[in-house]
Amino acid sequence: MHSDINNVLTIDVEDYFHVAALAKSIRPEDWDTIAPRVSKNCYRLLDLFDEKNVKATHFVLGWVAERFPDLIREIDNRGHEVASHGYSHQLVYTQAPTLFENETRDSKNLLEDIIGKPVQGYRAASYSITRKSLWALDILADLGFKYDSSIFPVVHDKYGIRGSPEFPHILETPNKSQLVEYPLSTYRIMGQSIPVAGGGYFRLYPYWLSKYFYHSINQQSMPFVFYLHPWEIDPTQPRVKASLLSRFRHYNNLDDCYRRLSDLLSEFCFTTMYSKLDEMKLFTSNGPVTVSY
Numbered sequence: 001m002h003s004d005i006n007n008v009l010t011i012d013v014e015d016y017f018h019v020a021a022l023a024k025s026i027r028p029e030d031w032d033t034i035a036p037r038v039s040k041n042c043y044r045l046l047d048l049f050d051e052k053n054v055k056a057t058h059f060v061l062g063w064v065a066e067r068f069p070d071l072i073r074e075i076d077n078r079g080h081e082v083a084s085h086g087y088s089h090q091l092v093y094t095q096a097p098t099l100f101e102n103e104t105r106d107s108k109n110l111l112e113d114i115i116g117k118p119v120q121g122y123r124a125a126s127y128s129i130t131r132k133s134l135w136a137l138d139i140l141a142d143l144g145f146k147y148d149s150s151i152f153p154v155v156h157d158k159y160g161i162r163g164s165p166e167f168p169h170i171l172e173t174p175n176k177s178q179l180v181e182y183p184l185s186t187y188r189i190m191g192q193s194i195p196v197a198g199g200g201y202f203r204l205y206p207y208w209l210s211k212y213f214y215h216s217i218n219q220q221s222m223p224f225v226f227y228l229h230p231w232e233i234d235p236t237q238p239r240v241k242a243s244l245l246s247r248f249r250h251y252n253n254l255d256d257c258y259r260r261l262s263d264l265l266s267e268f269c270f271t272t273m274y275s276k277l278d279e280m281k282l283f284t285s286n287g288p289v290t291v292s293y
């Protein structure tokens, strides 16, 4: 069964050693001493996307763009959207607003210099725009981003805004600016919101269950957003010492992820986040602001 609804495919372009779950074991000062794997994994994804004829939004970490500008140009040349995943992959709610503003501006400028086009979208490291860091939404609006995709409407130890809207909407920032928000997908069951948007959840749930969630969302005539990291299709990546929970989150079912992704791309329709929000007319709406945060 193939649904006609265009869903949104997103890739957070970072390496395995950038991940927050492994941050206690690998310090940012050490990143340059580790053999990178992000390019090879990204090219494998780009080839799969060509084969399946789908376009994705790539939220690129500034640290990666600085070291692999040719990869970013290739992503753009193959017709995908290049958006920003910030610069340093630190949790936004642990950063000072000035530092966040400076590095977010620099990484947006860096991407725009590389591809020669405006960068419209932003996604925070580990979805770390929460009630503690709503100030970041004002900075994103000031920096000229048209949309954000950092808010997960779930309860989790590292991220989430409980009870926030589950589908794309226009939000009003604390300083009364407007920004389009594309929250990460959840599925409501027995009054609870379950995260289903991809990544570790896609590897955790049996594949048939993920497909059930996505079909159910499409049956409500709504699109889902799917995310994945290049390291999630790389089962031979070096193993890092970390807590049991962190290792489970990072390494669970890596060896089956590429096959599941390939199957998913055949079963559902996907487009970029900018295209989808444009299709939903969220950039042109002059109507009332949907949500104040």
Ligand SMILES: [Zn+2]
Binding pocket: 012, 014, 085, 089, 124, 125, 126
């Ligand atoms: Zn990330």
